Amino acid sequence: MQEFDYIVVGAGSAGCVVADRLSADPRRSVLLIEAGGSDFRFWIKTPIGYGKSFFDPAVNWRFESLPDPGLGDRVVYVPRGKVLGGSSSINAMVYARGLPGDFDDWRDAGNPGWGWSDVEPVFRSFERRVAGDGSARGDGPLWVSDREAEYHPLKRHYLAAAREAGLPIVSDLGLTEAEGVGPYLINTRKGLRCSAADAFLRPAMKRPNLTVATGLIVDRIGFEGRRARTVECLIGGERRSYRARAEIVLSAGAVGSPAILQRSGVGPGALLAGLGVPVVHDAPGVGGHLQDHLGINYYYRATEPTLNAVLGTWPGRIAAGIRFLATRTGALSLSVNQMGGLVRSSPELARPDMQLYFNPLSYSTEIAGQRKLSKPDPWPGFILSFNACRPTSTGRIDIAGADPLAQPRIRPNYLSTDRDLADVLAGARLVARLQETRAMKALAAAITLFDPARASDEAIVEDFRKRSGSVFHLCGTCRMAPQAADGVVGPDLKVHGVEGLRIADTSIFPNVTSANTNAPAIMVGHKAAAMIAAG
Missing domain, CATH: 3.50.50.60 (FAD/NAD(P)-binding domain)
Structure with a gap:
């Protein structure tokens, strides 16, 4: 031995x-x-x-x-x-x-x-x-790399929407002690x-x-x-x-x-x-x-091109592949989780309670739970997401x-407390605030699958139970x-x-x-x- x-x-x-x-x-x-x-x-x-x-x-x-x-x-x-x-x-x-x-x-x-x-x-x-x-x-x-300069141009709409919704903007996400929205740093x-x-x-x-x-x-x-x-x-x-x-x-x-x-x-x-x-x-x-963190995606059709045009078409993938092999830049060198941050769903809270994500890509036609980034929706789309922090x-x-x-037998026991159910509503209403800003309305041509801004509390929770998933x-x-x-x-x-x-x-x-x-x-x-x- x-x-x-x-x-x-x-x-x-x-x-x-x-x-x-x-x-x-x-x-x-x-x-x-x-x-x-x-x-x-x-x-x-x-x-x-x-x-x-x-x-x-x-x-x-x-x-x-x-x-x-x-x-x-x-x-x-x-x-x-x-x-x-x-x-x-x-x-x-x-x-x-x-x-x-x-x-x-x-x-x-x-x-x-x-x-x-x-x-x-x-x-x-x-x-x-x-x-x-x-x-x-x-x-x-x-x-810990700052790749904001390479992030999709859709980021400008998200930052404008965050400002309009009263959320603070930061540039050092992940390394800062402050709450706010901005570009994610990646490894x-x-x-x-x-x-x-x-x-x-x-x-x-x-x-x-x-x-x-x-x-x-x-x-x-x-x-x-x-x-x-x-x-x-x-x-x-x-x-x-x-x-x-x-x-x-x-x-x-x-x-x-x-x-x-x-x-x-x-x-x-x-x-x-x-x-x-x-x-x-x-x-x-x-x-x-x-x-575990439990999150959900809300899907939108966009009024301008998104990463769907790059990752969802053969010409787009070939061009992105050539760029990546030649320069180590472009869509293949990045994450699709490009913008987001830690924020408070209500100003009365002592500290941030929600993590937000903005992805310039959508896959609302996927099989539930399968994130095939190479098969996004056949139209321009993007995602707004949240999960409760704690x-x-x-x-x-x-x-x-x-x-x-x-x-092993994994029993997550998700949503088993009143606090977690309340967080579902708070997070969905926060996404709705972003969705209803002038900046986001200018970007969203249509809302697909579910509209958190026009749903009852009961419908939001029911939808969350049906579509949410682990954030791993x-x-x-x-x-x-x-x-x-x-x-x-x-x-x-x-x-x-x-x-x-x-x-x-x-x-x-x-x-x-x-x-x-x-x-x-x-x-x-x-x-x-x-x-x-x-x-």
Whole structure:
């Protein structure tokens, strides 16, 4: 059995960072285990390629939820990265730290050292803000690029509508502490995706003390008493075991980490016993407190050309492809989530409660839940979207059995609180405000599918239940909180009740942040590695 000082399970947004930081000390030997394979794929490196990766089983776990009562018993698609870089290799690349209050909430939930004043310097340490002219602020390895100059000309209508609706305009979305609407910053480097694998893992792989093993499905963590010692894996029909001299770090994500813990005997005792899994530590919180952002699109026909003309026609795609291959610019080098921001649906609120999106493309004729960016509507179209920043509904993720190849049982429990239903109405009415501005009326030739400005409260909620979907920000399933509050890890990210095991990924979030979760996941990886290095 091979031995390493540290074993990191999962080469996603946080795992790549943990492996990088731990292996920076040549005295440590580090093994990074990933179920997927190489990220050297055209549709991963090409930013717009996330539309192709959305259903690709070669790079995507393609999870599905159980029928969800809050959504009329619909099954929700849950894509997760199964490749080096994890979900940072298949996401829409929007970079957002979240708001200061998000992290102060983490600290106040019993987690000293996780407030905004603690985490803000960590974000700055790995960021490189790259302006449109190529100048950089910060020297971190993760490129956070301002691509506004290349965004579709429709952006002028959206900004004008936001001003007319009384929403503040900002130019530093994702890196600012202020609320507002503006162009989204994205993780691209010289026109290509800049994932966690690109920024952190690729340079680290040159070190002789870092071993990266791909194609390995982690079955379970092996314990000696209550100390985590081994990682048991499957590759093909073969079993492999690796031993950790110091610590094991789980970075398998909000779905993978609780599933591995439960298969290892750490989780709800009654559930595990019923599935024939020997209980190492009865921890009811493992798999609980699942949170996610739930969003909806409103579709419009436009009075002028949109990205539909580029991505929806062969001449448009050929021209965009030639431009991308020649210059690494244009539609293929960008995300379609181009404008938006964090705003308050009502001025009486103390902090932003809604995240907005504006996409200069539409796919209202899609099959529900399938975002085929290469097959937009055959007319000029655009999208206005929202999701509530801080949903209060919580669900669970549990294994269905001991088989590591079986999908876990994902119960999001969406819209199960009155607060979340109220947020649906607030968000829809906010979109209606934008829609009814002079600027947006000049752009919208017609409203397709649903008109939030002329619908009753009951109709808005019914439509939301029928058409909303995950924004793919799953978190909280190994929550950082005191053990008495059903927490799974403490502020040092050590798993309660056992030794030699930490978790570093979105599963430890005490509550979902206000915006996209990739940046906070990377921050968690940095914090975890620093705490391990400190001893």
